[in-house]
Amino acid sequence: MSNNGLPHHNPPQRTSPSLRELEYHSAFVERHIGPNDAEIAQMLHAIGHDSLDAMTDAIVPGKIKSPAPLALPEAITEVEALAKIRAIADKNQVFKSFIGQGYSGTHTPNVILRNILENPAWYTAYTPYQAEISQGRMEALINFQTMVADLTGMEIANASLLDEATAAAEAMTLAKRSAKSKSDVFFVSNGVHPQTIEVLKTRAEPLDIVLHIGDDAEAASVDAFGLLLQYPDTRGTIRDYAALTEAAHARGALVAVATDLLALTLLASPGEWGADIVVGNSQRFGVPFGFGGPHAGFMACRDAYKRSMPGRLIGVSIDAEGKPAYRLTLQTREQHIRREKATSNICTAQVLLAVMASMYAVYHGPDGLARIARRTHRLTAILAAALRKAGVTVGDDFFDTLHVTGVDAGAIHAKAQAQRVNLRRIDGGSLSISLDETTTRSDVIVLAGLFDAKIEDIDALDVDTADAIPATSARKSAFLQHPVFNTHHSEHELLRYMRQLADKDLAMDRTMIPLGSCTMKLNATAEMIPVTWPEFANIHPLAPVEQTAGYKQLIDELEAMLVECTGYDAVSLQPNSGAQGEFAGLLAIRAYHRSRGENHRDVCLIPESAHGTNPASAHMCGMTVVVTKCDSNGNVDLDDIRAKAEKYSDRLAALMITYPSTHGVFEEDVVAICDIVHQHGGQVYTDGANMNALVGVAKPGKWGSDVSHLNLHKTFCIPHGGGGPGVGPCAVKSHLAPFLPRTLGGEGDVGMVSAASFGSASILPISWMYITLMGTAGLRKATQVALLNANYIAKRLAPHYKTLYTGRNGLVAHECILDLRPLKDSTGISAEDVAKRLIDFGFHAPTLSFPVAGTLMVEPTESESLHELDRFIDAMIEIREEIRAIEDGRLDREDNPLRNAPHTATMVAGSEWTHAYPRELAAFPLPVLKLQKYWSPVARVDNVYGDKNVMCACIPVDAYKEEAEEA
Template sequence: MSQNTRPSLRELEHHDAFLERHIGPNDVEIAHMLDTIGHASLDALTDAIVPASIKSAAPLALPSPVSEVEAIAQIRAIADRNQVFRSFIGQGYYGTHTPNVILRNILENPAWYTAYTPYQAEISQGRMEALINFQTLCADLTGMEIANASLLDEGTAAAEAMTLARRSSKSRSNTFFVSRGVHPQTLELLQTRAEPLGIVLHVGDDSEAAGLDAFGVLLQYPNTFGQIHDYAALSDAVHARGGLVAVATDLLALTLIAAPGEWGADIVVGNSQRFGVPFGFGGPHAAFMACRDAYKRSMPGRLIGVSVDAGGKPAYRLTLQTREQHIRREKATSNICTAQVLLAVMASMYAVYHGPEGLIRIATRVHRLSAVLAAALRSAGVTVGPDFFDTLHVVGIDADAILAKAEAARINLRRIDAQSVGISLDETATRAEVVVLAGLFGASIADIDALDAATADALPAALKRTSTFLQHPVFNTHHSEHELLRYLRTLADKDLALDRTMIPLGSCTMKLNATAEMIPVTWPEFGNIHPLAPASQTQGYKALIDSLEAMLVECTGYDAVSLQPNSGAQGEYAGLLAIRAYHRSRGEAHRDICLIPDSAHGTNPASAQMCGMTVVVTKTDANGNVDVEDIRRNAEKYSSRLAAIMMTYPSTHGVFEEEVVEICEIIHAHGGQVYTDGANMNALVGVAKPGKWGSDVSHLNLHKTFCIPHGGGGPGVGPCAVKSHLAPFLPRTLGAEGDVGMVSAANFGSASILPISWMYVTLMGAAGLRKATQVALLNANYVAKRLAPHYETLYMGRNGLVAHECILDLRPLKDATGISAEDVAKRLIDFGFHAPTLSFPVAGTLMVEPTESESQHELDRFIDAMIAIREEIRAVEEGKLDREDNPLKHAPHTATAVCGSEWTHAYPRELAAFPLAVLRQQKYWPPVARVDNVYGDKNIMCACIPIEAYKETADA
């Protein structure tokens, strides 16, 4: 190499930048793909797609891209500003040991964290089995008949229990009783949710509930002060009045005390965090809801059920259409969409690993440490409340003096008031720590073993658990690390995640979740911080949150951001609450109309309904755009009542609509606010800013655009970004002032995964974020262009181009051949692909979003599969393949079917298994054949499959 041709140091460093790793196509591939669709450069393509009226004139005011080594060093410096004290604060959050086999093989394993929501049952059997384990765990411990596959956190789960009780009880009252013993953050959530729905909260002592005319009550068992009360008589009294009993509880405590279902509870909620999931400054953690069988069709969130596949083999699937917002839309009572699957999987495997005996052993040790500490304090004249599991309510002391001593010992306790504190022990507590804790109050423990022997349990005798739980073999088999490791590998091998293949889901942005972005999540400086730790100990989190908020402000063009919402639907809700509070602050509380295009995601109308707004649906034109004239007519018609419009941009149909600025002007002219759903921000970062073209508020999906992995259906983060006039109406934090209450149980939602998005933005820099958006546009248009001779793209924008996704219309093919979009989706499994989004936003279509992370090689592999499938459809058209007995109608094909002694189909086994030659070298075999959805809904089973079912299948 001559001196003249040697690359410069700057060029060498550029090619070492992370953005070259994140963006799939290299420069040569980008040039080829641009040539294929007829554009000279990424900038020229961007100009051809994005309306000039919204394009940003200046580049993002963010630093330049950095290397992974530099970014890790920067976030290490931030993490080191946190101080990890021993936290015995409790209030719903407890220290826990994450078994290393679970840490490495689930939380840190891309086979689990890069998977998508299990809408395609056949390629999700592994994570759904783990979720069935979770449901069984929650149902068994609570004594309920059915449990869901997780909710966002305990506070929002309690709010969901309130609305479930309202629509399921026989009472006509609008009053909901809340015990003073619930956690403070739960009460905050209930207040936020109740008021827009016209629900009156009555907060009082438990004794008040029996005589109150209420549609439901919420009790905490054990309560926030640690006390365990017998609620059987109270439950009977509530039921006699037609109300329902909801209970917030602690799963570990339920291994030792009577299950709520045994004394009359109807709905039970709680948090599974202490089953192996770190504090994480408040999240993500998997909440749960369990209830009586009578309410299963009204239960919010996702529910895994058992059906059978085409061969009669048991198979898991999402059941009961429980994402009700997609069906009931503006009539929905819940906007829940995201679950907390990754965390639910961790909690379920914690139970699998320890088994019932191990859980009882852990719980008993925690209780014994608590009882010993209580005895030591009482011996020193300190008053401790009676009847507890793990939390001591210490009263009659100088709380601030005690807290000062504790801080000096690097210990956090809970300040309840000036004369009382709470001490919550957990499985991480040690005998030595109990001695130190006692010493804070002037009590000494000379011989802890002797004190243990002399101290009785503090559990009420009448409420000790006698019933068994977790008797299924899965909870009694995998107790050695080797066995659990193999079980986890077996489950992961059944699934398709991003570590195996492209997941071309439209509207869901399944992009690279880089390893460097994930590394800080499990650092103790982020993971081991209690959400209510003093601010002096959380300066690293403050720096991280402030920095990420500033990054998001710059990317969106808004003025302020709240990171509290822990899902996209929560972000929607927060944004609409801000709009509602803004109108009220101006004396315009009567503004209650929310315009929503008929193509909108189902959470939009559900969120508006939850805010007490009246939804008016507006039309979509033949090109997939919102109908501006229909918006204008409705804005004029409801001018005095217009609160907002909710619109997705680019549109749900994958198009940059030309009139977005005009729409904003129309709404503002009639006194309304513009809410832009940020689901498709992936097509805007570095190119256009909604806050600059007239939008007032957006939620963002950090689990989409900003690289937080989907985790099989959660966690998510849905920050709410607003213009300055709405900033005062963002959700407040616990105990703070503000017109809008909390929308999540933790002040900063799922804080422990915020480092992922911070790392992404830092690694990519201004130039990298813009290029990522441009390549997302390029990849989608490359797919649409190459598939154009085979499938019609339903909607196109300016210059015959799409945005970051394209909708393939299979309806004409079904009319001609009987082959449906679902058949194509299932056949893609035989090619080793997760299906695109099926029948949303238009029935009978597939929506494809390739994202910027997919290389040309992977795009071509998907395109080749789609072309091969089109040829199979053509063979049906031409009569070469039977209309009913063809590889599409019977897809996917399992190894068992292909290798069986009998083959009854008219097409060859080879076509079934290896439709492309490359599949002979690398083949994914689905664990089950096509799952029977109808059977599953008619024969509902949502717990672990009896072992006999497998034997019957094997013998058949």
């Protein structure tokens, strides 16, 4: 009986899962993490642990483990997350922007939007370090190089840089290395875009380069090693720079020019009037504003400087059958080899955006591009004529931008805002108006009306209005004559061309990409969807703050999320690559020391195992790199760190370490290492490349580290896009927060490191969505399964390949290094042979010969299912059996499937087969491959031939004719 005297009825017993359990399993976490709970239990059993927490305790040192869960909300569903970010996006106001300043409105052809930007075959691909499975994206990039070289009048172009401002900074250092002049002065025209000047200031000062910023007329009288001009300039004026260029060359200086690709369809190319280096931004070729990025910057130069040009360069070589094949060439990844002697720290390009820009040129062709340019110019000229008729002063000699003077800029701006129009205010009495591909006749009428100018008949005004491009500056040379730019102008043809290229490649839509150090995890569709919403895509980076409230909320919330994940106190999202984040972090350390009167602190300790961008970034900051040793287990040598810190105590600025280590191990001494550095007055920089092994488990900002960069394109799910875009936020403790990069027009001791204040802002929704979808428990589980997957692979492969380095309890972190060097000694089979043979199994290779030559570094990530892990393991075991067959004499030491891999369809289907092993073994080493098979489009690419015979433009059609005739 109950207390009230009534009978007590027991409630029915629930037999189904709880509401909370049901909600958790409907959340996104179960979609992101590859193995299900039963598979996780099976894998844990294989490595000898009962639970993910027990495994984590066995791997991660207790000194660094976080005592509490992340203070983030719990996981939610995709529907809920998309509704939340939709509400944020709706706070942005999409005005019609005529601001210009290097950013133009553009129409992304829908066929490119759907089949490149929104297509995982393109956005989930990796950097084309494995040439044979990257032929499609490299063809698209060589189209980009050809497009840029043609339009700029240069002999060679690279496969994209991060943005126009950083490309200009790279041009400055290229000129410093290459010019005959020994001056330390670099002249910068005050007609260069303001954000470019800001980045130049940031780059120049640590390298002791003196910037002289002045009128173009001053340039001829300044003793400088180089000049940077803007053509047309930031206010739209077209100038004839031929005489100035000649004068600069006479003094031993090089001339760099920042330019506009669309303008160059109508203007004489810089190469025609003598420029040496040309940079710019390809954004207006079909890539949305995106509040500043990502966009593909470009650099082109004379052939004489090609071996000093920074960034990636696609070249043409031949494969094992003598057929043309693309590959990365020349200085590619040179920072990994030359380290502190590297000329640049660039590691990320903007491949996905360069592909979009190249396809825009392929789709429109030379005639279509010129037509877009002429229409844009005609509208600009008509607007200028209307303004002049109304008594408004407008500059002469322009392409698409009008410089309006003698007006009340504030009043005009207010009227424009009322019409939902953005103009560029230069000062109180002047402004500029930049038109573009998206400008309409009605836009021109509205713009004229802001100045009380009326246009009653645009067509009549068109008849009476002359062009404003000076005859001496008009383009007379042809461009984009290669058939690729003159063939695919119908949507059907372009669609098939893009599909043909995608089919040549391996991306994550087809296979696991088990690259160590690069974290190729799921880029979920729900995370990608907001990127192309107009409220994010169509916001100009210089739009007034009242129009960007949604972006502010998104950025503030993402920064707070990253602060919580890392244990730091402040984050800058400005760096638009991991290497930029490194640079920003070291600049913060440098500025911090200087603020304390310790300018002499210039030594940066870097372990010999470090990623090559670390010493390159330190060098760019004017630091002296001192290399520290690693012990026999691959760990940072604590005694050597202590000795070097003591030796350079008075000069010690920083230590750069990667954690977990580049060798895939949680080192035990990281707290002690931080203490040693701090005792000697230095700061600790922790490379965040391996944050995938830490989120929800440990926080670098809590164990003694002062600063990290994070790779949002790794740990936080922004796609690699074939080698870019990337985002490399810089996270710091509170004492370094004042020294994060300032925004354009903002305050701060450290200047801008990228062209846009918030870097590649339009892809930040991806990481916001990922963290929001996963929630606090999901993020921790993702890290744990990343550890589990790597240890499962290492355990399963242990009878066949030795794991080079392990940590506590014989376990690895989120990646493992397979040592193939003994096999090379016994059979002649190299790690590269195994990498190429994996292509026959349908896999992208693991990281080859980094950080240890002759090894493969494998990182499976948490996103790979047990089925996919086992498929990779089966391939690696079968390859080991082939190597045993060589050891036993069952396969020839020289003529075997590994040495000849990859095998193309034409090789296997040829009328003759001359190899000492059967065709079936070449093509179908496992039976499952008969059901689904990827065929490499080319045989093994000859790297040496490519470097000896440099060709970095579209392959002449004659080469294909010769190949057909031979066949």
